[in-house]
Amino acid sequence: MKVISASPSPSARGRRDSQAKREPVRAKPQQMAGAPGECIGLHRFALFTAVCTAFLIFVGGLVTSTESGLSVPDWPTTYGWNMFTFPLSKWVGGIFYEHTHRIVASFVGFLTVILTVWTWLEEKRAWLRWLSAAALTAVILQGVLGGITVLFLLPAPISTLHACLAQTFFCLVIAIAVFTSPQWKSGLPLVRSRAESVSLPALCAATTAAVYVQLILGALMRHTAAGLAIPDFPLALGHIIPPFTSNKVMIHFAHRVGAVVVTTLIVWTFIRVARSYSDYSLLFRPALTMMVLVGIQLALGALTVWSAKSIIPTTAHVLTGALLLSTSFLLALRAYAMLTVKLANCRGAL
């Protein structure tokens, strides 16, 4: 690995030391869009929206895991009632999961409206205002997709799109939370990147993209009922590569191959960060979190198969996937901000 830092050292430890000695470059406060703390309320609100979105993804996962998606056959009404006046005593069986999902989704939609209005009122960065508008558009579209999937009896393409848009919306909210954080606005430390075949920002972007593709495959698997198309693990129908007897087997196996690719990329990212940027907690913490999450995710994936899609491990698998995507996305944003000189220079102007 070719290193272009000030004092290259042959050992990894030496590299870390030399890295640590470098004075982090901070962007000048006047370059920033607003003084630190100016919009701390907005940042906290964005964080709260992100937490609620993660909960919404879990609740949405429960709907699919419990096969309750059609237990409320109408939309936007609930058995003819206005969604918000539907009697609590009638939240029974599958209705409990589906109606809870609708209520939590409405709440997140409401939060997103506030987040967007607040951003437009307080934010000076035009692109961030438009990002909040994109989040609002996404949440509205997500609601419409949810309705369509009910009215058309869970067509796999729409249900899959609904699941994927949920992850995209989650990332948008995470991005707003990151960009409104005082840390980001006051300037993340700039780190001189090493000359490597694949730069850390590019590696993080690739990892995030791989996780996203893996989530699409996972959603496709869930919504085409392919979750147990390969009922054994770690082997697949008794083989390392199973006989592709149906599309479901192919989709399921693609998800397993995706897991290998994602795990490889996450491990690679973690090693890169641990070796070269371990002194920067803004990079090291999310990289470490990704490692922990991918371990949990692999275990949950195995449990999902072994338990024949038991509700809790299956839904936890969905949630952990979303957390993995958001962590990877967070790391990618920070890596770009800290290691890409061009972006760092532009940050104030953005």
Next chain:
Amino acid sequence: MHKRSLPLCASLLMVALVAGCGGGSNETNVPPPGGPGAPGGTTFDMSKANATITGKISFEGTPPPNDKIQMSADPYCAQHAAQNPTTETVKVSDGGLENVIVFVSSGLSAGATYATPTTPVEINQENCHYTPHVFTMMTNQPLKVKNSDMTLHNIHAWAEKNPQFNVGQPVKDMVSETKFKNPEVPLPVRCDVHKWMGAFIGVFDHPFHTVSKSGGSFELKVPPGNYEVTAWHEKFGKKTMMVQVGDNDKKELNFSFNTNDKGTAD
């Protein structure tokens, strides 16, 4: 203005997309081929169905236990259910298997048409179970779906050869009516609110079908001819036998299932 029109445009776009993708690949609603009973021909005279096929659906070995039902998710169901409720998948009495759809699957005159009964078939949602659990009917015969419970049900037809539907019945004594255009065996029906609630319908374009009763017995009235008769069970799949009957003839046809038989999506 733009913000308000966006969801509408998005929904229209998606509806168009879904409608476009939905295609009618499963639609088999084609006109019957020409023949003696085809449009322009005559409707089959049921008095000619004077031959009788009787028989028993036997079950060999120990029947597997039905799954226990956990009804605590709906207090009404828990309160009104029998002690230790189970599913109704396997019902064996006197060595005979109940709830088996028995029907003529081949041998009828091509293109023959049969009068559709105007009397509706009824399925009732009672004490959080479907009654009957398995039944047969003819295409275009009215099906009445009733909710006798003080709790909400949705009736969801998982049809493949007919349009699927999913209707909510939130109020006691609510009745919905529907019809199926195309023959389909089995046509599963379920309630997504109460996972254990499931029923199976056999929809035929002829009247030569029945469901095995207590003790596994069944009886079919058919016109003289050489027929393939099929017996279908939700867990043990289907079996076929050939039978030839003459005018006013009586033939016995016995099917046998065991635990090794496995159901297939027909």
